[in-house]
Amino acid sequence: MTPLDRRGFLRAGGAGALGISSLGLAAAGAHPAHPAHAASGTFFRHGVASGDPLPTAVIIWTRVTPTDEAGPGSGRGPAVDVGWQVARDAAFRRIVARGTFRTGPDRDHTVKVDVGGLTPGTTYHYRFLLDGRPSPVGRTRTAPPVNAQVAALRFGVVSCSNWEAGHFASYRHLAARGDLFGIIHLGDYIYEYAGGEFDAGGKVVRANVPAHEILTLADYRMRHALYKTDPDLQALHARHPWMIVWDDHEVANDAWSGGAQNHDPATEGSYAARLAASRKAYFEWMPVRVRAGGAIHRRLRFGRLAELTMLDLRGYRSRQESGLAVDDPSRTITGDAQMRWLKSGLSASVGRARWRLIGNSVMISPVAIGSVPAHLLGPLGRLLGVPAGGYTINPDQWDGYTADRRELLGHLHDGRIDNTVFLTGDIHTSWANEVPLTAATYPRTPSVATEMVVPSVTSDNIDDILGVPPRTLTLAAEAAVAATNRHVRWSELDSHGYGVIDLTAERVRMDWFALSDRTRRDAASSRMASFAVAAGSQRLTRLSTR
Structure with a gap:
């Protein structure tokens, strides 16, 4: 199977609803648009x-x-x-x-x-x-003492904020809330595309600056500056501290350690030079703490209630592959050193934090297609060339790196590390997943974590890409997901918006919010779903939205 980029993955999701065998859910790309210039003489134009x-x-x-x-x-x-x-x-x-x-x-x-x-x-x-x-005056907070008994925490959770596809009304709604400790951004804060390459279903809402695809240090600086002219983004940054990690579009679509789908060395030069330029601009323009050697994966503690681990799933990963290659143990999404750091940190956190939150830019839960999961095919599946995790619809996710996923989930299971919640972005759609140790035999085999995937702030999802009305074709796609993936408790493939995660010692709850219209700055927001996981359970319960 030829690997799909995320736009193809999302398009495949809509195709699956029409009876085509490949079912997916993601997207790629984006662009920004020209803001009004700040008044001449204003020193602080970017908030x-x-x-x-x-x-x-x-x-x-x-x-x-x-x-x-x-x-x-x-x-x-x-x-x-x-x-x-x-x-x-x-x-x-x-x-x-x-x-x-x-x-x-x-x-x-x-x-x-x-x-x-x-x-x-x-x-x-x-x-x-x-x-x-x-x-302008900003407001921020320090974390609680590391041994404090914190009663509750609440964060806004966002990803995939594409300037050219709309306004950042999600940021406006989160900035208006007085009950948040901070904001977790899971990547694709900016997009690298040229104007018109990834807009709002064919409509450029706001034009990119610069108009061409960004490649140089000056280009990346200008694109970051463009985003930080948005008034709602400025308001949310000024209101709350952010915890941010990059995904691929901070450099180029479907990036890996040595290249990207959206980078052609023959016409765009050295990828290493492009990567270095993007990283320099990112560290200049983003309020992130950089570790030794320019590493961005890091941990943040919030008393004894929670520890947040932010992963870098682009800087060390192997190139995306399909077919049996996804099972190759020599291929990695985390890199060996980050995997060791992650596992040791999760083990150590058991005695110091009730909940383990993992900022995880791409989905870790498997997505199977067809009526029979590949695990059940046994040796016949091997002979047919079916990967151990089933056909890989989106090899850009953990589905494309099954050895690393088995290692991490096995570590959670064998170490009795419970209360782990993956917070995920990237695929522009909403999901509530129980993360199975073995998907094919779930739920007879255990769930070792839960995963909460937030929608895009503005980037295209299935109905946008296929040009169909929301809540029409995708209803069949959602039903197919549920039928073939028993660990997926809910998916919603149309809406743009954000999440709010609420933690207490007893449970973690996620509320998903949808925007009425991503192309309008004054878009309304409504809650579309709520799920909770009780401490020690690794299982999700749907809550009423009334």
Whole structure:
């Protein structure tokens, strides 16, 4: 079977509903559009942001435009000293930390400060100053003390925010909530495509800047800058700390460690150079804490209630393959070192955190097609060339790396590591999954975790790609998913929106919210489903949405 990119995977999902054998669910690409220019002379045109809260530290971020010539990606403008302040109050009468950060064209005039010496579990306000003129004020929080008995936590969960396909109303709705600790973004914060290549079902809602596919450092800086002109994105960054990990479109579609589906070395040059440019721009423009050697996988603790592990599933993975190659134990999605780090961290967390949340950019639950799962074919399946995990519809997911999945799920099972919840984005659709140790014999064999997949903020899903009305053709696709995947408790393949995850010692609950129209900034939001997993159960219960 020829590997499908995510757009083909989603298209296959709609085709499956029409009786075609391949059933899938994903998409690719995106583009942004031209925002209104900030008024000439405004220093802080891209807002403020914070991220990666620790008990005594948090990152604060902004970008300054000291002169009109110093636009993003321009490489021009003077080096300047930018002041920063962190206070206990929004009026900045009780400043607890301050300093100066020198920035210039070498870092695209971005400012990123890892502020330490703070009090755990505390709300702070922060701002920046240039020539005595203040930035907008941001609000952030530090994590609770590591041994604190935290009663509850709540996070917004988002992914796949494609500028050209619509407005970021999901961000507006989350920014309006006062009950969130922070935001978990699971990747595809920006998209690399040229204008018109991945729009709203043929309609460009907002035009990309630059208009061409981004390849160079200047290109990536301009695209990041474009996204951070969105008022709803700015509002959400200013309201809550974010915990972010990249997926593929921060570089190029279906990226792997040595290339990408959307990169042609013959016409676009060295992938290594493109990757380096994208990474530099990402670290400049995003409020993320970078580990030694430029690694982005990391852990964040929230008292004794939860530990959040953010995975990098692009930087170390083998190239996507299909057929029997998906079972090759030499192929990896995590890389050996990250897998060791992940397993040891999960084992260690059992004694220190009630819940293990894993920020997981691509779906880990298997998706089978046809009436007989491949596991049941036994040796005959081998002779027919059927992979051990069944036919792989989307080899860009963990389905394409079955040895790593078996290793990780086996570790959870053998180590009696319960209360693990995978938080997933990437495929622009909504899912509530029980993660089986062996899908073919589920539920006679155990579930070792649960998975909650959030929809895209704006990126195309099945009905968009096929050009059909929502809740029509995809109803058959959802029924087929349910019939052939007993571990999938619910899927919704049409809506755009976001999730809100709520944690207590007794259970984790996810609410999925759908937008009325991704192309409208004033789109309404409504809850479409809610599921909970009780501590120790690894099984999902559907809750009423009334």
